Amino acid sequence: MLVRRLRRAYRRAAVRGYKPPAAAESYRGVWVLVEQTAGEGAPVSWELMGVGTKLASELGVPLEAVVLGDGVEHLAGEAIAYGAKKVYLVDDPVLATYRTYPYTRATVDLVRKYRPEILLMGATTFGRDLSGAVATELETGLTADCTRLEVDPETRLLKQTRPAFGGNVMATIICKKHRPQMATVRPRVMEMPKKDGSRSGEVVREDLFLAEDEIGTWVLETIEEKGKAVYLDKAEVIVAGGKGLGDAANFELLKELADVLGGTLGASRAAVDAGWISAEHQVGQTGITVRPKVYFAIGISGAVQHLVGMQTSDVIVAINNDPKAPIFKVATYGIIGDLFEIVPALTREFKAKLSSPRAGAKGGRPWTKSLMLR
Amino acid sequence: MHAVCCIKQVPDTTEVKINRKTGTLERKGVPSIINPYDVHGVEEAVRLKEKYGGTVTLLSMGPPQARDALKKAMTFGADRAILLSSRVFAGSDTLATSYILAEALEKIDAEERIDLIFCGKQAIDGDTAQVGPGIATRTGVSQLTYVMEIEAVDFTKGEIIVQRKLHGARERVRARLPALLTVVKEINELRRASLPNMIKAARSEIEVWDEKDLDGEVERMGLKGSPTAVTKIFPPAPRDRGEIIAREGDDPEEAAARLVELLVVEKVIADI
Numbered sequence: 096m097l098v099r100r101l102r103r104a105y106r107r108a109a110v111r112g113y114k115p116p117a118a119a120e121s122y123r124g125v126w127v128l129v130e131q132t133a134g135e136g137a138p139v140s141w142e143l144m145g146v147g148t149k150l151a152s153e154l155g156v157p158l159e160a161v162v163l164g165d166g167v168e169h170l171a172g173e174a175i176a177y178g179a180k181k182v183y184l185v186d187d188p189v190l191a192t193y194r195t196y197p198y199t200r201a202t203v204d205l206v207r208k209y210r211p212e213i214l215l216m217g218a219t220t221f222g223r224d225l226s227g228a229v230a231t232e233l234e235t236g237l238t239a240d241c242t243r244l245e246v247d248p249e250t251r252l253l254k255q256t257r258p259a260f261g262g263n264v265m266a267t268i269i270c271k272k273h274r275p276q277m278a279t280v281r282p283r284v285m286e287m288p289k290k291d292g293s294r295s296g297e298v299v300r301e302d303l304f305l306a307e308d309e310i311g312t313w314v315l316e317t318i319e320e321k322g323k324a325v326y327l328d329k330a331e332v333i334v335a336g337g338k339g340l341g342d343a344a345n346f347e348l349l350k351e352l353a354d355v356l357g358g359t360l361g362a363s364r365a366a367v368d369a370g371w372i373s374a375e376h377q378v379g380q381t382g383i384t385v386r387p388k389v390y391f392a393i394g395i396s397g398a399v400q401h402l403v404g405m406q407t408s409d410v411i412v413a414i415n416n417d418p419k420a421p422i423f424k425v426a427t428y429g430i431i432g433d434l435f436e437i438v439p440a441l442t443r444e445f446k447a448k449l450s451s452p453r454a455g456a457k458g459g460r461p462w463t464k465s466l467m468l469r
Numbered sequence: 470m471h472a473v474c475c476i477k478q479v480p481d482t483t484e485v486k487i488n489r490k491t492g493t494l495e496r497k498g499v500p501s502i503i504n505p506y507d508v509h510g511v512e513e514a515v516r517l518k519e520k521y522g523g524t525v526t527l528l529s530m531g532p533p534q535a536r537d538a539l540k541k542a543m544t545f546g547a548d549r550a551i552l553l554s555s556r557v558f559a560g561s562d563t564l565a566t567s568y569i570l571a572e573a574l575e576k577i578d579a580e581e582r583i584d585l586i587f588c589g590k591q592a593i594d595g596d597t598a599q600v601g602p603g604i605a606t607r608t609g610v611s612q613l614t615y616v617m618e619i620e621a622v623d624f625t626k627g628e629i630i631v632q633r634k635l636h637g638a639r640e641r642v643r644a645r646l647p648a649l650l651t652v653v654k655e656i657n658e659l660r661r662a663s664l665p666n667m668i669k670a671a672r673s674e675i676e677v678w679d680e681k682d683l684d685g686e687v688e689r690m691g692l693k694g695s696p697t698a699v700t701k702i703f704p705p706a707p708r709d710r711g712e713i714i715a716r717e718g719d720d721p722e723e724a725a726a727r728l729v730e731l732l733v734v735e736k737v738i739a740d741i
Contacts, residue, residue, distance in 0.1 A: 146546055196612070223599075226602075254700070265706075266699050268700065273696035312642055312644040312645070425713035430724050431717050440721045441729065
């Protein structure tokens, strides 16, 4: 009974009979699926174009992109500017807002037709919802949250490295026989490539034969939570606090420092679990991965779960009274001492240094400069 | 109403340590817990049962010890618990896992029609968030991930309205039943187990199913049915150790001045 009522997608496969996937050799090319909201491309997709370009050149194939949506032709051009040689575009009203089923159908149909050997997506709410469905339909392997992607040009296998067991170990995963090899990467893990509007590429339009009533889900509305939203992943300066703060009220000290630097507040899981600050601020394995120019870890001991979420920051400043705290192992600059003395001193010092007369003209707001530290 | 909650027994990853010399996991003595997100799925299903009447079935796959997780989850007020356990299932990646769970759901559905399937948004040991979408795709039910609130359910009309938690926004979605929901912690506050439920749980029998109880093909289960393989496990690369610029007993003002100087000199933070 369940089968008849429920198995829309699965049924189709079942009726056809399960066939082992076609030979891996017949799949060629590296694809990046471009995520978009209301016609705006997600930065993670462009970051993937960077790593995708590298993988494609090592395999001797072109990098290609998939753009899905309604009125999103301009994104095909943007994908080309970020390095795609070819863009598969499905532009259809049914794809106006993201819904699992139509996006899965569109992606799966493209993959079955053009057979890429690698398919990359962002590990965002969108990418996580879609990639699991797509990989299942295609009966192929999927590795989530990769922090490193490499190919072996001989075997053409994608070596997918990701944290496992809550970030306690790194694991390298391969998908030997099934294609495409699918992987997701969190935002800000890969470097953003340069955009070059002079690049040229081909756009291939494909149709989606899917009627609205086949879908069964309707997005009623999207409520922006602007005031409440914390854009940690976009922050250039993060001032994060942990257990060492001892109390919710002490986040005020951090906020003062963050305000001087135009930074955003972050937190360890311990601080969030203690109820001192909301979960939106949590950095780490179960929180958000960040890659700011400067990360202040204040009263954070540095459990691996936290480290995996912030260790690619350009500069890490650790302030902690425990000289043995693991955070000092990853810190660019460490201060062993009492945060309640050091943080206010830092705030004063930054205020003094950053309020030169010239700064006043632009409202005195400091800015961060990109720095090649790595 | 019939809701099935998929739960996973996981090691408490905050307690897992790695042996830096051998690069292996020290799992000895690490306590097992029910994946924290899954528990909220069970709680939500039980709340629906209290409102609309019906049955809550728990489903888990794992080694025989996973019985403990099911027993514990029963105290929330579930009615039935099934453990999928067999050597054939061992080594399953997410694709094979969703296959086995979908086969079990077929069988459960044949006994009593399923309206809702609950999963946690992800498990804390793998963090993949793939099994929920995998089950939804295989069974063809509506897929609703990151659900933070169930606004309304109409079992006669066969529809549900939920709010999904997105980055910086929430999305209201209407979907056809049956549906699979993966839930975030915000969906509810856990309640203390009631005495009758505790007694019921203690007396409950955990049914154990293996591959012979399912219709599926054995080739698609366990290691054989898993396209992915782990080739290497190693400790995370340590970042280059930086410098300690002040120690206990140093003047905090001086330490602060030094740090600001360093950051400004390196132009990490600059003035306009």
